[in-house]
Amino acid sequence: MLGTAGHIDHGKSSLIQALTGTDPDRLAEEKKRGITIQLGFARLELPDGRSMGVVDVPGHERFVRQMIAGATGIDVALLCIAADDGIMPQTVEHLAVLELLGVPSCVVALTKIDLVDDEWVEFMKDEVARALKATPYGGAPIVGVSSRDGRGLPELLDAIAGAAQHPVRSRETDAARMPIDRVFTIKGSGTVVTGTLWSGTVRVDDELEILPHGVKSRVRSIQMHGENVDEAGAGNRVAINLNAVKASDLHAGDFLASPGAVVLTDRFDAQFSYVGAQGGADKPFATGTRVHIAHGTREVTGRVLLMNGRAELGAGQSCYAQIRLDAPLPAASGDRFVARSYSPVRVIGGGSVLASRPRRRTTLSQDETALLDALRNDNVQGVCETALAMQRHPASIERIAADAGVEASLVREGLLGMENANKMLSLSETPGACLATRAVLARDVSAIENELLRFHAENPLQTGMPKAMLAARRFPHMEPDCFDALLKEAARTGRIVLAEGAVSHPSAAGGAKAAQEQAERAVLAALEKAGRTPPPIDDLLAGLDENASLCKKALGALERGGDAVRIDSSLCFARSVYDELEAAARSLLESAGGATASELKDAMGLTRKYAMPLLEYMDDRGVTVRDGDVRRLR
Known part of the structure; x- marks a missing residue:
């Protein structure tokens, strides 16, 4: 171009x-x-x-x-x-x-x-x-x-x-990005937009997103220099015929991109240079000054906040700054922008976008400074290493990029390369879903152990801490998939025990487990003793000389283990008793071909109080099927 x-x-x-x-x-x-x-x-x-x-x-x-x-x-x-x-x-x-x-x-x-x-x-x-x-x-x-x-x-x-022998190109492998500088209609073809393709490749039939509207459209045809082509690469001037959009709904200044490739941002960190103002070149640029920001083919107003307490810039000087915008822009790392004074309007500076979605701050930490240094020097590997170092817990590539304020596409390849080079660990089978350095992993597993020891000391009768409680206490902002992956890794190395939605420390839960096992034996003995006429569950548990809460957990464990069979909310049999009752029912139905509830009740030796819920349970389980008043084996 x-x-x-x-x-x-x-x-x-x-x-x-x-x-x-x-x-x-x-x-x-x-x-x-x-x-x-x-x-x-x-x-x-x-x-x-x-x-x-x-x-x-x-x-x-x-x-x-x-x-x-x-x-x-x-x-x-x-x-x-x-x-x-x-x-x-x-x-x-x-x-x-x-x-x-x-x-x-x-x-x-x-x-x-x-x-x-x-x-x-x-x-x-x-x-x-x-x-x-x-x-x-x-x-x-x-x-x-x-x-x-x-x-x-x-x-x-x-x-x-x-x-023009050696043109500088955007990364050819990136998603398509193009600022629109003209919008018009061609009779018989529809809406056409033109611009210079910043990155990626556009092909006929590609789906593209139009920002800031968020509207998606498909490419009907492409022209370069007035000739139809099947695709156009980064750096070329192109005319793109779009379907399903009206020219009146689009404007010069809009942005065309692969769906999801660009996120609008109302702020970005930048390397900002002040070139001085015409008629007042010696006047310094003060932090917080209101300006016009031109990016691509769009211009919006905003403020320039200089970093690390810097109050002003002299003409010809530059520094890191955060640009706060009054309207969002589709800015990405590496984009260039120009700043013009608010009034009168003159070009006074500009620079390059570094982090496109940073948190709001003007005082930089050591890691944040290192990140901006790497971005300014186009050191992608340095960006990846610093972005990962900024993470205090295992995280996905998307979270790592978002917390660093950069696009996931910028760091994905580098982070996966670090994983392959064993410079960090992947805690998930899905590439990039949960990454951590060895130091972060060791610190978080130790934190889990300490939390579990504290929990066991405060709750001696609890065999384990609910996963949701552990997450809320120690990792409230961790991605759920990463939390699960972290627990699995800790369990794999024997640092914790995972069982039925609870987490326990292998050395500290012994007393609670012994108490739990004692409660399970007591509940099972009570059920077996009650035989075919057990009392309601609450009454059964209340009659035991054990901790009530522990007994409820014990009954749940017996059910999950198959030693107890819960018929409904208040009726439960020992497994051995239930098996005898089901065998009696099956024997009658096999010989007679079918039987009424009364006949089955007598065969099982139960009163109606126990027989009816038991028969309905067997219907639900698929042991029997009801046909009017008669039941048969399924």
């Missing part, structure tokens, strides 16, 4: 028309006034056979916002400076925008050389070279051109081709 930049009336649009044969000024007002108001687009054929998309941006100070939108995502800037005018205010402002947005390459077109003599052209080249020396574009080629007579155009094309 090639994008123009420069002061108004320095010949940007004329030069693009001379180079491409396309007039980028589309609007009648643009042609009438002779200035560019909206972004214009064209296709440039290079001498080596390659082609570039061209974005022609406005130069008037009132349209700097459109210039920022046009500069987003370009590979080479074509800075136009009129030979008869020299460097002007918007030249400086556009140059600052290019630097803040990280545009990697620049070629200077010294336009309108037909209006000056050769000596003046050389003088202006020296002036421009000196001005660029203090910028990232020092040493950029400067080519004198005339759009009227064609002088210098071949040399300019060669310079552009050289600058």
